[in-house]
Amino acid sequence: MSAKHPPLSLAPVLPMDVSASVAAAFDGARLTQARRLAGWSKKELATKIDVTPAAVGQYEAGAIRPRPEQVRRLAEVLGMPTAFFTAGRPRAALDTAAVHFRSLRSAPARERERSLSFTELLWELTHAVETYIRLPRVDLPGWDGGETIPDLPTEPQQAARALRSRWDLGDGPIPHLVRLLESRGIVVAVLPYSSPDSRKLDGFSTARLPRPVIVLNDGRDDVYRHRFSCAHELGHLLLHGEAHPGDIQHERQADAFAAEFLTPTAKLASSLPTRVDFTLLGRLQQIWGVSLDSLLVRCRELGLHSEAVSGRAWRRLKSLRAEGLLPATPVRAFPGEVPVLLQRALEMAQRKGITTGRLARELHWPEGMIRALTDAQDSRPALRLARDPD
Incomplete structure (x- = not known):
């Protein structure tokens, strides 16, 4: 394995002894999952x-099983317990066709596969936690336990307004977006x-798991992005x-939805400047929690800036960033944008005597x-999680 792809586990794990019966129960799909998570080819x-x-291909396909000493070696190099x-x-099973990736060209196939394995394991942890703690129910229009059937207008801006209405958000800024989605039962990580x-993702x-999952990449560490x-x-x-x-059409529709959901036209339009004013745009950025880039796009979309004015604005924005005058704003400076659903659920489980060690043993992680x-x-702020009755 190259140095740029360390195993996800945080420290070497000494594998348990492997009996012949454990080797006989070897699951090739688990090997595929662990290998992809490590970012390795066969x-x-x-x-x-x-x-x-x-031989690795045959292990993964289930054509042959590795011998006990080979299982021990696999566990050692992949940082997993032998079990x-x-x-x-x-076990969740995802493939590329089940996931909304922005592009199939920007990130290598192995990075997408790594992300799939991560998401599968994220669901497994969620499933294990839900054995002990009731998470918020999924409140997503059209959700049907493993898929979403469109239940809002198909036009992106109309869908964004309809969701705001259904979730009773009004037309003002959304101060804690990630926390809002977690409170609606969506797993965000x-x-x-x-x-x-990985930063290209x-x-x-x-929506192909028992809960909808959104995975973000904070490699650029910019809260607005x-x-x-x-x-x-x-x-x-x-x-x-x-x-x-x-x-491309789906990506543009998702962008249009996001822009209207975060900055509703009816409320934003009157406050946008008709000339390029980065001081005013900076204040709007703080109010609405969106980037200057997004605000400039909105100005152009709403006809407030001509193509020539918009071009000059983008060049000026690029220049300001090159001069270091617009540093990125860290995600962790905004607690409501840091996922905590599973962490809070684990804390509740621990108060019931369910330790992370116990969960790890159940998951074989x-x-x-x-x-x-x-x-x-x-x-902060607190999520409303309900305990299961003992």
């Missing part, structure tokens, strides 16, 4: 365990790893029942992986 994994790439590779546990390739989402990406993925979940990764998936370090 050839790279084969080199590390001294077998051929064809992780056994069958019999609930941030990729816990970063590499030049701004965000992605899927983070919020827009989140609203963009919400648009996909609502407008596009079938994922068509990289579809290294305990550090649970911490990696739920690390938010935030305490």
Whole structure:
């Protein structure tokens, strides 16, 4: 494995002894999941365990099972307990066609596969937590436990206004977007790893799991881009029942939804300047929680700026950034934009005596992986989570 793709687990895990019965229960799909999560090809994994790439392919396909000593070696190099590779546990299964990826060209295939494995494991953790803690019910128009059937207007701006009405948001700013979606039962997460390739994935989402999932990438660590990406993925979940990764029309529709959802035309239009005024735009950025880029696009869309004026504005914006006068605003400076749903649920589970160690044993994960998936370090505002009756 190259240095830029460390295993997701935070520390080496010494595998348990593997009996012949454990080796006999080997699940090739789990090996595929762990290998993709590490960001490795079959050839790279084969080199590390001294077998051929064809042998790794056969292990994953279930054509042959690895011997106990090979299972121990797989667990060691992939940073997983040996029991992780056994069958019999609930497992999500995603492929590229089930996920709204922005582009199939911007990030390498292995990075998309890595993201799929991350999302599968995120659902498994959610499923395990829900055994003990009741999470907010999914309140997403058209949601039907594993898919979304469009239940709002198909025109993006109308859909955004309809959702605001259904969620009783009015037409003002949304101060805590991520927290809002979590309170509606949507699982939101941030990729816990970063590499030049993973940073090409701004965000992605899927409705093919028992809960809708949005995964964001804070590699650029800009809260305004983070919020827009989140609203963009919400648009996909609502407008596009079938994922068509990289579809230009779908991407434009999701952008249009996000812009109207975050900055409703009826409320924003009268406050936008008819000439380029970055001081005023900066104040609007703080009020609405959107980027200067988004506000300039809105000015152009609403006919407030001509094409020539818009072009000069973009050049000026680029110049200001090049001079370091518009530094990015960190996501963690805005607690309401940091996902905490699973972290809060884990805290509630711990008060009932369900430790992360116990969950890790049930999932057959290294305990550090649970911490990696739920690390938010935030305490406000509180989510309304309901305890299951004992």
